[in-house]
Amino acid sequence: MKELDTLPPDLRHLCHDQPPTLAHDGGGNLTQGVDPLPIIDLQNLNHDKNKLDEACKDWGLFRLVNHGIPPTLLTQLHDQAKQVFSLSFESKKDSFDGSIVNHFWGTPALTSSGIGVTSDHQKTNLFEAFHVPLSQLSQFQPQHPQIESFRVLLVEYGKHLSRIATTLFEAMVKILDLNLEPSKSYLSTDTGYVRVYRYPHCTNPDIGLGMEVHTDSSFLTILNQQDSVSGLEVLRDNQWLTINPISNTLIVNVGDLMQALSDDRYNSVVHRVKVNMQKERISIGYFVFSDDGVEIKSSKYKPFTYDQFREQVQQDVKAFGTKIGLARFKHAQDN
Numbered sequence: 178m179k180e181l182d183t184l185p186p187d188l189r190h191l192c193h194d195q196p197p198t199l200a201h202d203g204g205g206n207l208t209q210g211v212d213p214l215p216i217i218d219l220q221n222l223n224h225d226k227n228k229l230d231e232a233c234k235d236w237g238l239f240r241l242v243n244h245g246i247p248p249t250l251l252t253q254l255h256d257q258a259k260q261v262f263s264l265s266f267e268s269k270k271d272s273f274d275g276s277i278v279n280h281f282w283g284t285p286a287l288t289s290s291g292i293g294v295t296s297d298h299q300k301t302n303l304f305e306a307f308h309v310p311l312s313q314l315s316q317f318q319p320q321h322p323q324i325e326s327f328r329v330l331l332v333e334y335g336k337h338l339s340r341i342a343t344t345l346f347e348a349m350v351k352i353l354d355l356n357l358e359p360s361k362s363y364l365s366t367d368t369g370y371v372r373v374y375r376y377p378h379c380t381n382p383d384i385g386l387g388m389e390v391h392t393d394s395s396f397l398t399i400l401n402q403q404d405s406v407s408g409l410e411v412l413r414d415n416q417w418l419t420i421n422p423i424s425n426t427l428i429v430n431v432g433d434l435m436q437a438l439s440d441d442r443y444n445s446v447v448h449r450v451k452v453n454m455q456k457e458r459i460s461i462g463y464f465v466f467s468d469d470g471v472e473i474k475s476s477k478y479k480p481f482t483y484d485q486f487r488e489q490v491q492q493d494v495k496a497f498g499t500k501i502g503l504a505r506f507k508h509a510q511d512n
């Protein structure tokens with residue numbers, strides 16, 4: 178099957194239908210000799226407490242090792258995601274339409290009903306994705322055997338993600354010495370979701386980004402870049418730094434909710450995804466939020482729930498073509 182037939186029609190015209198070429202540079206993703214990211218060992222969090230604190234303050238992201246996810250699971254997930262994406266667009270549409278998994282592309286901002294939030298100003302983001310609410314995966318019963326085996330892997334993967342997010346969140350709350358109301362569960366792994374992304378390779382030099390510049394709205398994001406193709410970049414000291422994929426490691430981002438909860442001690446990292454001119458890239462992100470109705474309280478921000486935050490983001494994307502985010506909730510004197 179031609180690669181173009183597997184892509185959503187809206188994206189096809191953006192990519193030239195021509196074989197990958199080595200004539201262009203690979204999209205700013207030269208391998209750096211030394212990995213500059215802070216490295217956190219999940220098995221040794223007690224010992225790495227200061228390192229974790231520093232990483233969240235200084236970088237807003239870190240590389241997680243010793244996370245306990247079997248390497249075979251990470252590799253299978255990647256391989257099967259690739260296979261699912263390479264089905265024809267029509268068969269993906271038939272399998273996902275009307276299901277709990279939302280097949281979407283072009284914009285990362287979705288309404289709660291799963292419709293992409295678009296505006297005239299917005300440029301298309303060159304990706305295709307599946308939005309997977311983990312707690313509802315048992316209600317998804319795909320007929321296609323490849324999609325079913327991917328579903329089974331995601332169920333297994335989701336258990337690890339929820340364990341890892343809980344462990345990291347609890348460590349951060351302890352380090353920050355936060356006085357959270359004990360009756361409320363702040364981190365809601367039940368409402369967390371996975372997004373499986375495919376960024377098609379694209380030789381069209383006029384194309385924008387795989388994913389626009391943004392911060393994540395989550396408490397934490399756990400990104401699996403088992404793929405060898407890079408693309409993720411973070412803004413650091415006013416420069417874009419490529420976050421290279423290193424197999425069997427995960428990238429953890431501090432998101433907006435965590436920045437607010439930490440009273441700006443932690444930093445919701447600004448990032449984007451570049452399009453690769455030679456190869457398509459697959460990545461799998463997990464986003465975890467606060468429980469329904471839980472207010473994030475801090476001295477720098479007005480209290481807000483995640484629903485209120487998401488609603489505001491959607492309104493801003495519709496009105497201005499961009500997310501404004503935490504600044505919307507900041508007390509006036511801090512603006």
Ligand SMILES: O=C(O)CCC(=O)C(=O)O
Nearest residue numbers: 372374393409450460462
């Ligand atoms: O695909 C990636 O590497 C990053 C995706 C991302 O930033 C997001 O979904 O918020």
Ligand SMILES: [Fe+2]
Nearest residue numbers: 391392393448
């Ligand atoms: Fe992101």
